[in-house]
Amino acid sequence: MQLETLTWLIPLPPILAFGLIVLFFNRNNRLSHSIAVGAMLISWALAMIVFANAITTEHLGEHPIASSIPWLPIGETTLRIGVLIDPLGAVSLFFVAWTCLAIFIYSIGYHNFGKPRDPEDRAGLPPRAGGIDPMYARFFAFISLFAFGMLTLVLSDNLLLLFIGWEIMGLCSYLLIGFWYGKESARKAMIKAFITTRVGDVFMLLGLAYLYSATGTLNFREILFNEHVLEMLASTSSGFLGLSAAGLIGILLFFGTVGKSAQWPLHVWLPDAMEGPTPVSAMIHAATMVSAGVYLVVRFFPLLAAGWHHGEALTPTLTLVAFIGAFTALFAATIAVAQNDVKRVLAYSTISQLGYMVAAVGIGAYVAAAFHLITHAFFKALLFLGSGSVIHGMEHGVHHTHEHVDPQDMLNMGGLRNKMPVTFWTFLIGGFALSGFPLLTAGFWSKDEILADAFANGHLAVFIVLALAALLTAFYTMRQITLTFLGKPRTSAAEHAHESVWTMTFPLVVLAVFAVAAGWVGIPEDFPLLGGIIPNWFHEFLGGTLLEHPELIEFNPVPLLTSLVVALGGLFLGWQVYRDVKAGEPDPLERPLGSVYTLLKNKYYFDELYDLIFIRPAYWLAETFVSIWVDRGVIDGFLHAVGRASLRLGSFLRNAIDLPIVNGMADAFSQGVKRVGHGIRIIQTGRVQGYLILGTFFAGLLLAYFLLFQP
Amino acid sequence: MIPLSWYLILSAAIFCVGLFGVLARRNAVAILMGIELMLNAVNINLVAFWRYLSPTFIAGQVFVIIVFAVAASEAAVGLALIISIYRRRTSVAADDINLMKW
Numbered sequence: 001m002q003l004e005t006l007t008w009l010i011p012l013p014p015i016l017a018f019g020l021i022v023l024f025f026n027r028n029n030r031l032s033h034s035i036a037v038g039a040m041l042i043s044w045a046l047a048m049i050v051f052a053n054a055i056t057t058e059h060l061g062e063h064p065i066a067s068s069i070p071w072l073p074i075g076e077t078t079l080r081i082g083v084l085i086d087p088l089g090a091v092s093l094f095f096v097a098w099t100c101l102a103i104f105i106y107s108i109g110y111h112n113f114g115k116p117r118d119p120e121d122r123a124g125l126p127p128r129a130g131g132i133d134p135m136y137a138r139f140f141a142f143i144s145l146f147a148f149g150m151l152t153l154v155l156s157d158n159l160l161l162l163f164i165g166w167e168i169m170g171l172c173s174y175l176l177i178g179f180w181y182g183k184e185s186a187r188k189a190m191i192k193a194f195i196t197t198r199v200g201d202v203f204m205l206l207g208l209a210y211l212y213s214a215t216g217t218l219n220f221r222e223i224l225f226n227e228h229v230l231e232m233l234a235s236t237s238s239g240f241l242g243l244s245a246a247g248l249i250g251i252l253l254f255f256g257t258v259g260k261s262a263q264w265p266l267h268v269w270l271p272d273a274m275e276g277p278t279p280v281s282a283m284i285h286a287a288t289m290v291s292a293g294v295y296l297v298v299r300f301f302p303l304l305a306a307g308w309h310h311g312e313a314l315t316p317t318l319t320l321v322a323f324i325g326a327f328t329a330l331f332a333a334t335i336a337v338a339q340n341d342v343k344r345v346l347a348y349s350t351i352s353q354l355g356y357m358v359a360a361v362g363i364g365a366y367v368a369a370a371f372h373l374i375t376h377a378f379f380k381a382l383l384f385l386g387s388g389s390v391i392h393g394m395e396h397g398v399h400h401t402h403e404h405v406d407p408q409d410m411l412n413m414g415g416l417r418n419k420m421p422v423t424f425w426t427f428l429i430g431g432f433a434l435s436g437f438p439l440l441t442a443g444f445w446s447k448d449e450i451l452a453d454a455f456a457n458g459h460l461a462v463f464i465v466l467a468l469a470a471l472l473t474a475f476y477t478m479r480q481i482t483l484t485f486l487g488k489p490r491t492s493a494a495e496h497a498h499e500s501v502w503t504m505t506f507p508l509v510v511l512a513v514f515a516v517a518a519g520w521v522g523i524p525e526d527f528p529l530l531g532g533i534i535p536n537w538f539h540e541f542l543g544g545t546l547l548e549h550p551e552l553i554e555f556n557p558v559p560l561l562t563s564l565v566v567a568l569g570g571l572f573l574g575w576q577v578y579r580d581v582k583a584g585e586p587d588p589l590e591r592p593l594g595s596v597y598t599l600l601k602n603k604y605y606f607d608e609l610y611d612l613i614f615i616r617p618a619y620w621l622a623e624t625f626v627s628i629w630v631d632r633g634v635i636d637g638f639l640h641a642v643g644r645a646s647l648r649l650g651s652f653l654r655n656a657i658d659l660p661i662v663n664g665m666a667d668a669f670s671q672g673v674k675r676v677g678h679g680i681r682i683i684q685t686g687r688v689q690g691y692l693i694l695g696t697f698f699a700g701l702l703l704a705y706f707l708l709f710q711p
Numbered sequence: 712m713i714p715l716s717w718y719l720i721l722s723a724a725i726f727c728v729g730l731f732g733v734l735a736r737r738n739a740v741a742i743l744m745g746i747e748l749m750l751n752a753v754n755i756n757l758v759a760f761w762r763y764l765s766p767t768f769i770a771g772q773v774f775v776i777i778v779f780a781v782a783a784s785e786a787a788v789g790l791a792l793i794i795s796i797y798r799r800r801t802s803v804a805a806d807d808i809n810l811m812k813w
Binding site: 686692 | 730733734735742805806808810
């Protein structure tokens with residue numbers, strides 16, 4: 001079969017699975033997950049075939065696997081729908097397929113398949129005692145749709161189709177965050193996530209419209225792989241703050257990323273999205289949705305950087321991107337230090353790592369950003385699934401001991417390494433990858449490349465901020481590992497935790513392999529000792545996506561040493577500070593940091609701030625201003641006035657015109673007709689002869705008239 | 712040769728007899744007979760005018776034949792009606808047939 005045809009087929013099995021489960025098989029749990037996982041398996045297999053073909057194609061950047069058909073005729077042009085596998089698409093497809101498949105398999109175990117349903121469990125609430133989730137089939141339907149959205153987005157060859165995949169994922173994230181809709185916090189989180197990302201999406205849609213009006217096409221290749229279009233966009237003025245058209249479009253599209261990838265200031269939804277089941281957290285925060293945001297900026301890097309050349313000062317657009325990314329990276333990392341919920345730490349870590357990628361795009365480190373996107377997808381999916389496994393084990397302990405502790409609070413854990421060895425080792429690998437543990441892990445290579453790029457191109461501020469963020473990352477990661485797995489159990493629930501089933505641990509092992517191995521493809525060639533053993537395939541391959549092949553940066557010991565110091569130092573500090581936290585003790589940093597700790601613990605009060613400046617004014621606007629004043633006062637008042645005036649006018653018309661004139665006339669007419677009829681009916685005798693006599697008489701009269709008066 | 716006016720006078724006389732019969736007789740059959748008389752008076756008129764005024768045209772005779780045909784049909788329908796009425800009301804008096812009165 002043609003490769004293009006295979007590519008078209010990749011997203012279809014999950015959407016079919018969604019339809020089948022929703023329409024026919026939602027009563028049968030086994031069939032539902034078989035269909036969902038089977039469909040994902042088919043998609044995965046197709047994706048691997050396409051990927052294998054893509055990486056063996058020479059000059060894939062110039063000759064991508066692309067196919068499209070006309071879709072919407074608009075005026076004289078036609079929007080086309082199609083698939084595109086260029087180097088960036090190929091590697092994205094690779095990590096999406098793997099992580100999605102791992103998460104699908106993991107979900108089977110996570111939702112306690114095989115256990116009897118607890119009669120006390122209610123739909124919309126998490127299972128209380130380890131029974132199968134009451135809405136098991138629904139979960140698989142939703143994640144299938146989610147996978148469809150992500151695969152569509154990655155395979156799309158134009159911005160509109162990408163936007164459709166993007167919005168499908170927005171919907172799915174809303175549905176899945178609120179999967180346990182019986183909890184009020186989950187309901188609030190789903191709405192928050194939906195509305196916050198919507199803010200970014202509106203700007204993105206504006207950017208899309210602007211791009212279409214400026215170029216007349218939304219196809220990636222025609223815009224991003226076309227010097228003339230890029231030059232035209234870069235030299236056209238947008239008439240807004242002195243930005244070029246490319247700059248303004250780039251900023252608008254970037255706002256979409258800010259919402260979807262939870263960058264400051266739209267980061268608030270992501271930590272709350274932890275209300276969903278853990279596979280959802282992995283799905284949203286690692287494999288798909290947030291990666292989609294970064295994928296968009298990476299994809300549109302040529303547009304963002306239009307008119308900018310390597311080594312020059314950054315354009316305003318790139319500066320904004322770099323600033324938001326670097327700021328978010330540090331900002332979220334500081335918050336993560338003070339969180340106790342095992343999933344929230346990971347959520348902030350995700351925000352921080354996405355900030356890394358965005359900052360990398362901002363300073364022009366295109367390959368490094370894409371590299372980190374992929375390695376991060378693997379190890380963050382691993383960490384989330386691992387934390388889900390931990391929570392699962394803790395819930396078992398809580399249920400076993402009837403102790404009322406929060407199974408997600410890390411201060412209640414400790415010593416889990418012996419109870420959950422597979423989870424521990426895989427989590428350790430994921431955590432070290434996240435911290436950038438030197439040489440071994442994928443996170444080191446990708447993060448190091450970003451730092452090296454920032455340093456080599458003279459973006460010192462970005463470099464320092466990112467290095468600081470890396471230090472904090474290593475610190476809170478080690479804090480998490482130490483609190484969760486090392487030391488002694490701090491609660492009896494933690495003592496009774498147990499390892500999860502194989503459907504959960506198997507994906508962890510697979511992802512752990514990638515968390516280590518994914519970095520090997522991008523080792524710089526001039527790296528001391530290790531460089532050149534494996535060629536820097538990633539740079540060569542991915543660089544083909546751009547018109548201008550990005551240059552390799554020269555090796556410099558400063559960023560390498562920095563990244564070694566921050567990674568190892570952070571890990572050591574984290575271990576040192578948290579290694580002997582006793583049960584019931586507060587966080588060791590709480591006292592020395594004082595009010596700073598409170599500030600971090602409360603996430604810089606951003607939720608409260610947004611509550612104050614957006615939500616309350618919105619409520620006030622809705623309840624007081626619009627509802628009471630405008631709606632009931634002005635609009636209702638006006639309507640009532642109109643109503644009363646109409647009533648008066650109506651009764652006047654009725655009494656003055658309708659009744660006397662119209663009715664009177666009609667009555668008089670009918671009465672007149674009746675009277676006349678009454679009067680002349682006596683001549684109707686019913687005797688034919690009488691009529692004849694009358695007729696004859698008048699005929700005689702006529703005859704006489706004619707005879708006498710007409711000669 | 713007999714002048715035209717004689718025919719016209721004869722015709723008028725027969726017409727008047729017929730008219731009187733139609734208007735004054737109570738028996739419906741007699742009324743029908745009166746109608747026949749009136750029609751035939753007209754026929755005499757038509758034939759006389761044809762013969763005296765325009766013998767080259769055949770229109771007068773044709774008219775007479777049409778009148779015969781109509782008269783025969785009318786007599787047939789009329790008699791049928793009268794028989795029908797007689798069967799229902801055992802009367803052929805025109806005064807008794809006043810169903811069409813208000």
